[in-house]
Amino acid sequence: MVADFRGGNALAKSTYRISLLSEVDLEGWRDHARRLLQGGVAPDQVTWTVEGRGNSGELDLSPPAAFPEQSSDQIARPVRISKTLLSLINSALLHSNEDRFDLAYRLLYRAQSVPALHRNPADADVLKLNRYAKAIRRDIHKMHAFVRFRKIGASEGREQFVAWFEPDHHITEAVAPFFRNRFTGMDWLIVTPGASIAWDGQKLSVGPGGCKEDVPQEDVVEAEWRTYYANIFNPARVKINAMKSEMPMKYWKNLPEAELIPSLLEQAGTRVEAMVAGAPDDRLFDSRTDEPAADRPTSLDQLYALLEQQPDAPRDKFSDRLIHGIGPDHADIMIIGEQPGDQEDREGKPFVGPAGQLLDRALEQAHIDRQQTFLTNAVKRFKFTPRGKRRIHETPNVGEINYYRWWVEQEIRLVNPKLVVALGATAARSLTGKAVTISRHRGEILPGPDGRSILITVHPSYLLRIPDEQGRQVEYAKFVRDLQLADNFVH
Amino acid sequence: MSKLDRSEKLAILADAAKYDASCASSGSVKRNSAKSGGIGSTGGTGICHSYAPDGRCISLLKILMTNYCMFDCLYCINRSSSNVRRAAFTVQEIVDLTLDFYKRNYIEGLFLSSGIIRSPDYTMEQLVEVARRLRVVHKFGGYIHLKTIPEADPELLKQAGQYADRLSINIELPDDESIARLAPEKDGKLIRRTMDNLGKKVREAKAERKSSRKAPLFAPGGHSTQMIIGADASDDAKILTTSDGLYGSYGLKRVYYSAFSPIPDASSNLPAQAPPLLREHRLYQADWLLRFYGFSVAEIMQGGSAGQLDLNIDPKLAWALQNRARFPVNINLADQESLLRIPGLGGKGVGKILQARRFTALRLTDLERICQSVKKILPFITTVDWHPGKQLDSLNLYDRLKPPPEQLSLFPA
Ligand code: SF4
Numbered sequence: 001m002v003a004d005f006r007g008g009n010a011l012a013k014s015t016y017r018i019s020l021l022s023e024v025d026l027e028g029w030r031d032h033a034r035r036l037l038q039g040g041v042a043p044d045q046v047t048w049t050v051e052g053r054g055n056s057g058e059l060d061l062s063p064p065a066a067f068p069e070q071s072s073d074q075i076a077r078p079v080r081i082s083k084t085l086l087s088l089i090n091s092a093l094l095h096s097n098e099d100r101f102d103l104a105y106r107l108l109y110r111a112q113s114v115p116a117l118h119r120n121p122a123d124a125d126v127l128k129l130n131r132y133a134k135a136i137r138r139d140i141h142k143m144h145a146f147v148r149f150r151k152i153g154a155s156e157g158r159e160q161f162v163a164w165f166e167p168d169h170h171i172t173e174a175v176a177p178f179f180r181n182r183f184t185g186m187d188w189l190i191v192t193p194g195a196s197i198a199w200d201g202q203k204l205s206v207g208p209g210g211c212k213e214d215v216p217q218e219d220v221v222e223a224e225w226r227t228y229y230a231n232i233f234n235p236a237r238v239k240i241n242a243m244k245s246e247m248p249m250k251y252w253k254n255l256p257e258a259e260l261i262p263s264l265l266e267q268a269g270t271r272v273e274a275m276v277a278g279a280p281d282d283r284l285f286d287s288r289t290d291e292p293a294a295d296r297p298t299s300l301d302q303l304y305a306l307l308e309q310q311p312d313a314p315r316d317k318f319s320d321r322l323i324h325g326i327g328p329d330h331a332d333i334m335i336i337g338e339q340p341g342d343q344e345d346r347e348g349k350p351f352v353g354p355a356g357q358l359l360d361r362a363l364e365q366a367h368i369d370r371q372q373t374f375l376t377n378a379v380k381r382f383k384f385t386p387r388g389k390r391r392i393h394e395t396p397n398v399g400e401i402n403y404y405r406w407w408v409e410q411e412i413r414l415v416n417p418k419l420v421v422a423l424g425a426t427a428a429r430s431l432t433g434k435a436v437t438i439s440r441h442r443g444e445i446l447p448g449p450d451g452r453s454i455l456i457t458v459h460p461s462y463l464l465r466i467p468d469e470q471g472r473q474v475e476y477a478k479f480v481r482d483l484q485l486a487d488n489f490v491h
Numbered sequence: 492m493s494k495l496d497r498s499e500k501l502a503i504l505a506d507a508a509k510y511d512a513s514c515a516s517s518g519s520v521k522r523n524s525a526k527s528g529g530i531g532s533t534g535g536t537g538i539c540h541s542y543a544p545d546g547r548c549i550s551l552l553k554i555l556m557t558n559y560c561m562f563d564c565l566y567c568i569n570r571s572s573s574n575v576r577r578a579a580f581t582v583q584e585i586v587d588l589t590l591d592f593y594k595r596n597y598i599e600g601l602f603l604s605s606g607i608i609r610s611p612d613y614t615m616e617q618l619v620e621v622a623r624r625l626r627v628v629h630k631f632g633g634y635i636h637l638k639t640i641p642e643a644d645p646e647l648l649k650q651a652g653q654y655a656d657r658l659s660i661n662i663e664l665p666d667d668e669s670i671a672r673l674a675p676e677k678d679g680k681l682i683r684r685t686m687d688n689l690g691k692k693v694r695e696a697k698a699e700r701k702s703s704r705k706a707p708l709f710a711p712g713g714h715s716t717q718m719i720i721g722a723d724a725s726d727d728a729k730i731l732t733t734s735d736g737l738y739g740s741y742g743l744k745r746v747y748y749s750a751f752s753p754i755p756d757a758s759s760n761l762p763a764q765a766p767p768l769l770r771e772h773r774l775y776q777a778d779w780l781l782r783f784y785g786f787s788v789a790e791i792m793q794g795g796s797a798g799q800l801d802l803n804i805d806p807k808l809a810w811a812l813q814n815r816a817r818f819p820v821n822i823n824l825a826d827q828e829s830l831l832r833i834p835g836l837g838g839k840g841v842g843k844i845l846q847a848r849r850f851t852a853l854r855l856t857d858l859e860r861i862c863q864s865v866k867k868i869l870p871f872i873t874t875v876d877w878h879p880g881k882q883l884d885s886l887n888l889y890d891r892l893k894p895p896p897e898q899l900s901l902f903p904a
Pocket residue numbers: 560561562563564567568569570571605606607674
């Protein structure tokens with residue numbers, strides 16, 4: 001015999017009040033539901049309540065009706081329920097809406113005669129159940145995401161952390177295994193208004209709920225987290241609504257980073273304007289130094305002769321020998337290095353040492369004919385510190401570079417190249433009168449003073465100092481590329 | 492220069508990483524610390540732990556090991572000729588920071604990339620060492636994504652794959668000529684060779700895992716790449732063709748599109764303005780059609796003009812308007828493939844329709860319950876009680892369907 005599950009049998013008039021032990025007494029609900037179902041009790045005859053929950057207000061003192069006597073026939077009747085529906089129900093029962101127990105029972109009851117009921121997405125009950133289950137999934141997901149632990153100390157080598165979180169639904173116990181599996185190696189406690197969960201390395205435990213004040217309000221790493229948050233945000237892409245839909249404002253109060261949002265948004269506009277403007281350095285060139293008493297030379301030979309006689313040239317630590325520039329006096333490209341080195345000083349020619357050889361190789365690769373190029377230095381004498389028999393190269397200081405600036409300027413004027421290439425920081429300073437970050441300006445043809453074109457790149461001796469072979473190759477390739485640029489420019 | 496503390500470095504090196512579009516922590520093996528007693532788990536789908544005001548999810552600690560770089564890619568803020576503040580983390584600093592953040596549940600793991608310092612090999616070695624220490628020394632079970640350096644020794648790549656969930660190599664530009672022009676030290680061929688190498692290793696490791704559970708993992712989350720949009724003149728057709736090729740040839744999991752962002756101290760050879768973010772958005776939509784909806788690049792581009800996607804409407808709608816003869820589609824009879832081509836209807840909606848059809852012939856009221864918005868799809872479908880009539884032929888359909896002009900500026904009020 002098949003009982004009529006759609007109500008209307010002898011039991012139809014009685015009402016069953018079922019009282020569950022707690023909001024998350026899922027087991028209790030399942031037991032009751034099974035027995036009610038076996039008794040053929042229709043959903044509209046059951047009222048579900050939770051012990052201790054402040055119910056609707058009207059006090060119902062009537063004792064709950066006893067369960068219907070079950071015939072052996074009824075007990076034997078299997079309760080049928082699909083796995084999918086069961087898991088949907090298990091989720092939905094964590095919802096905070098009081099009607100969830102009722103809804104779940106109704107579906108269970110209806111599923112007895114329509115087994116595939118849950119697969120009809122157009123059914124109003126199924127829809128609601130799905131909505132509840134979805135809200136639970138979302139709430140659980142948000143708890144996984146937005147719990148923020150604060151460290152309170154360490155004990156027996158285990159660090160201890162505490163967090164405060166406010167879920168919308170009764171999910172706290174349900175998320176405990178997730179946190180255990182993720183944070184096995186530390187002790188933690190998560191307090192929510194409804195319940196607290198804890199892990200001590202051995203077991204998970206569930207305790208009573210608490211309040212925000214139970215949890216420390218700060219953590220040492222929080223400031224760094226905020227630093228990260230502020231800097232990973234790209235002000236060029238403000239999308240406030242997208243953020244709010246995923247991280248609703250109700251969560252903000254417990255997220256340490258959220259307090260930054262208003263000010264980040266406020267500054268975004270200005271920050272982007274600054275980025276777009278990119279303020280090119282228009283003060284790259286400083287006005288030239290004063291001319292010395294000497295008349296402007298009319299040839300390179302006259303220039304070097306004049307320089308030879310300058311009484312105020314820096315002498316301390318310098319070799320006496322003046323190294324002239326070398327190359328055709330109407331070269332298209334003029335290359336300026338730092339100062340002569342030991343070997344240059346001895347041979348009386350610029351760029352004959354190891355750096356010069358590297359330069360030669362790079363010039364050749366860039367298809368620049370060295371013989372057609374004018375090579376000279378920003379500082380015209382070798383500066384060094386004696387150490388035993390050796391003379392150790394010493395970088396010229398600002399005053400020394402400045403001293404030779406006028407002379408370099410005359411050299412450029414006389415050769416009148418199409419392009420001046422500055423190798424390294426000293427040469428760049430000599431040309432611009434200012435400290436220049438080579439990396440910032442290298443590889444671009446810059447308009448210089450007097451309508452001259454200037455290219456800044458590294459000094460070959462820099463390449464010689466790179467310790468790593470692979471790194472040296474890369475830098476060398478870049479150097480050659482800069483020289484190629486020079487070649488392209490003058491042709 | 493005074494020494495920077497961890498927090499100052501973090502500020503600089505997170506800032507430098509914000510231009511990288513990939514952030515996802517999804518698509519790896521499931522893992523947790525219950526057995527190891529360590530810290531960390533991955534669940535297959537990633538968790539976004541926060542959202543930045545740019546609407547992007549924060550699921551990983553996304554930083555550069557250093558923003559010093561000896562390369563000089565023009566579109567990149569870290570290029571050697573850029574004037575930004577520089578900083579470098581030590582390996583241990585990154586390890587500690589990752590663990591500190593992870594233990595407080597701020598993040599799902601680490602996304603580490605780096606400027607190239609000393610040499611490509613040296614840089615790659617350091618990246619691998621971070622991952623090794625996290626995994627081996629600290630039994631870290633969270634997500635690790637390493638950006639690989641294509642110029643580095645393949646042996647280092649192999650090691651990286653043992654520790655990382657995902658590896659990526661950024662191609663950055665859709666064609667070799669642009670790469671040569673804007674990233675002179677890089678070599679498109681080398682990048683693709685490395686991708687190919689990576690793809691093979693990922694596939695091999697997967698196959699081995701099938702026969703033996705003990706076979707070593709290799710980047711179980713696969714590999715991905717990023718393309719910068721708007722730094723060169725490539726049009727959408729070119730970009731999508733490149734993506735399509737990358738998906739097809741190297742088994743990439745994702746191609747990320749990153750609208751070229753105006754960067755401070757930008758090279759004068761680059762556009763000063765960002766391309767509209769909308770273009771980036773449309774490319775993602777088109778990419779989605781490529782991967783999940785069975786569209787070809789040619790079909791997608793039918794909806795655009797002169798090689799560019801239509802910015803006003805999404806690419807699926809644009810395609811449909813060019814192919815009106817294929818509509819309306821009968822919701823109750825059409826196969827899955829045709830349903831998927833209805834603009835405004837997603838994969839989930841199609842799934843629900845197929846299910847619901849088994850119970851009843853669908854009416855509009857049923858559809859309303861199933862779909863987010865019926866209004867959009869109405870012109871393209873028929874149901875038991877609906878036919879769009881001549882709507883489809885109407886000339887102003889485009890105007891009616893395109894969303895009202897919205898704030899496309901960078902700064903919504
Ligand atoms: S190699 Fe990478 S970090 Fe370096 S400049 Fe190129 S894109 Fe930027």
